Structures are given as structure tokens and as C-alpha cells.
Amino acid sequence: MSVQDYIRERFFPHIWCPGCGHGTVLNNLVRAVETLGLDKNEIVMVSGIGCSSRIAGYLDFHTLHTLHGRALAFATGVKLSRPELNVIVPMGDGDALAIGGNHFIHAARRNINITAIVMNNRIYGMTGGQFSPLSGEATTATTAPFGTIDPDFDTVALATAAGASYVARTTTYHVQEIRKRIAEAIVHPGFAVVEVMSQCPTYFGRKNKQGDAVEMLRRYKEGTVPLDKQPADPEKIPRGVFVQRERPEYCKRYEHLVQAAMTDGAALT
């Protein structure tokens, strides 16, 4: 099957700005699904609100476009009622870690078998370029004309500490990595977080004098380093698989509980 078989062509060209990294994530998410040979009917995409969350509408899977930040809460419901389906939740940085911060850490704590893709462009693009909890200190945004004083979250450290059993980071420059990491995350039996650093040339790039999309991609190429080579380059942002561990999965534990309760119930009557 080609990429075109997985998308809803009637909604194209998409609404994202020229050079938006979210399109590249969409492109390689489809390729990851194609690599795994999954049927379109086996996948549920649950998204919240924001530029990144539009991704669900463009894909020809089962899709659910929900409330801002609450995508993981809806996804938990979908997964618990139909555990055999692959649930993928694409989120923006604000959607995942500001508005949906609580849902994010609790989904990780439960280790429910959901794939969370955090498309981190460090800005609220759809609403006009307000700074987000991932913008980081000294970045300029519409709401921070003199630079923000807020430190940023480290998505990888946060997800790891909260209990996610697969945590990876990559960028939109490293397209092969996006495909590989997303495929690994879908297959992983537990809560999987893939942070994809994605460029927003319209708001983040322009406000922070980072140039156009091409220039921003070059920054990802030069400013990041594979995890194993990071000790030699501590200034750069590491990418790769940070965590891959086994923890009891939530749906399985819930099923055991239901079965135990039914057995005990039968013994009582």
C-alpha cells in the first residue's frame, strides 16, 4: 500500500503552514504503520486540540478528535473497552504537558498500552504563538516579547519518572528515526512516549530568529546527537531510545481483576 491509501485525500492539502514539521510526522507515522503491516481497522487515533491534533482527521483510521489535553483520558476509555486495538495519541507540547499534563503522568503511571506521540514545537501555534511549558527560558513568543523566564519540562525525564515503559526522542530532520521509533512504540506492550521535536517556522522560528523551515531542520541536525554519543557532546540534545522496560500493563491487570472477581462471585452463589 502507498501513503495515499492511509490518508483522507479529500482533506488535502492540509491546513498546516508551509514547512510545518507536523506534516513530516504525519508522513512518517503512515510509513511506520505501513512497515508494521497493520490493518487500518486495527488502529484508533485519539487526539486533542491544536495544530498537531489535526493529524487524526487526515488519517483514514478510526479517529476521535476530543477535548484540549484530554486525548489520553479518552484513549484510556477506548483502550480499556477494546484492548485488542492499537491506540495512538498524537499530541502537541501544550496539549500533552500543559493542559493535559495530569492525564499524561497518570497514563504513564498506569502503564496502559497506548502510544503517545508528543510533537514538540515549543509553542502554541494554532492560537497565535503563545509560549508553552516546553518553550524554555529566554525564548520569545507573542506572550513573551522580552523572553520567557519559565524553565521548560524535559519530556523524556518527565515520562520516565512518571513510569512510561518506552520513552524515545527524535526530530523531524531524522525521518528514518521517526518511523523506527513510532513503529517500536506501537509494538511496545505498555505506555510508550515518542517525543518528536518539530519545527514551527511561522511562530517559533520567526519570533526566535531561527530562520525558515530548512534552517530550523539544519539546527536539529547540528543541535542533536545520538544518545550513545552524548557524553562527548554534552551541550547537544540527545535523541534515541531512553527507556525500554517491562512493567505490568494496565488492561491486562484489569482483565485479571475482572476474572478474579467473577470467579469469587461464582463461588459465593
Add this chain to the structure above:
Amino acid sequence: MKPKHPTVICINTDWCKGCGICAAFCPKQVLVMNQRDKAEVVAAENCIACKQCEQRCPDLAIQVIKSPAKEEKEAS
């Protein structure tokens, strides 16, 4: 020497938004941005079918179709 069956690069100009990522990262300078700010193939014979443009395109506007000879060589 030009190959007998060159790679075909299809560009969907209705979807292309002219960001220039494909042209900037093409290792063989096969693509350029034209006056209408759309990607255009200028040197198809140089294409090595690495598909970087196809995978990087945020608008899903590029499709690289390898020549049958190349496909066969890769399969074997």
C-alpha cells in the same frame, strides 16, 4: 551516460506549499523551487532514488517511483 529507465519523481503541485525542504536536502540537486514557489524536477537523471524528498515532504506532495531495473536490483 543517462540511464535507460530513470526514476520518476511525481510532484503534486496542488499540495506543495513551497517550503523548499525537498530541494534543500536533496543530495544530488535534482529539485529546485520554481518561480511559482513549487518544487520542480530539473535533473531527474541525477536522482539516486534515496527518497529523502518523499519522506521529508510535510505536504505529502512527492512520490518517487523507482525504475523497474532498480527495483529488481534491490529485490535480488
